Amino acid sequence: AVVSTQSTGNYIVQHSDGSFETDEQKLKDFGDVDDSVFTEQIWENLAYRMPVFEATKILSGWVGYYEYNTFDQNALVGNHPTVPHHYNINGFSGHGIQQAPTVGRCLAEIMCGEDPVVDISNFSLQRVVDNRPYKERNIL
Secondary structure, eight states: OEEEEOTTSOEEEEOTTSOEEETTOOBSSTTOBOHHHIIIIIHHHHHHHOGGGGGOOOOOOOOOOOOOOTTTSSOEEEEOSSSTTOEEEEOOGGGHHHHHHHHHHHHHHHHTTOOOSSOOGGGOTHHHHTTOOOOOSSOO
């Protein structure tokens, strides 16, 4: 896939089958892509940065659920702050496949009473209780 990040915050991904994905897709119904978001909001910015896109058109598209926690859109990992022996490892969305091996190991170490190989305290559920969002920047 080819990814182009715009200074406006928009991004577009072209997949190997030629289809495009954008961060601004709005759904009329699950499974329906609103092409106007691309043609009316993104296309002009994209063509400005890469003039070759002036001649492009949408042939097809797809949509899918983007799962994340609504508190800060980041993972929730570790023991539950009020429920003993209840552990969480969720809310990664697209990052899960990248981070799963390390975070899985870290959670296993926490469950065994060990210090994790990597400090994952920023992902603790306690941050939600304490109202301390952990926001990452420049996430696609």
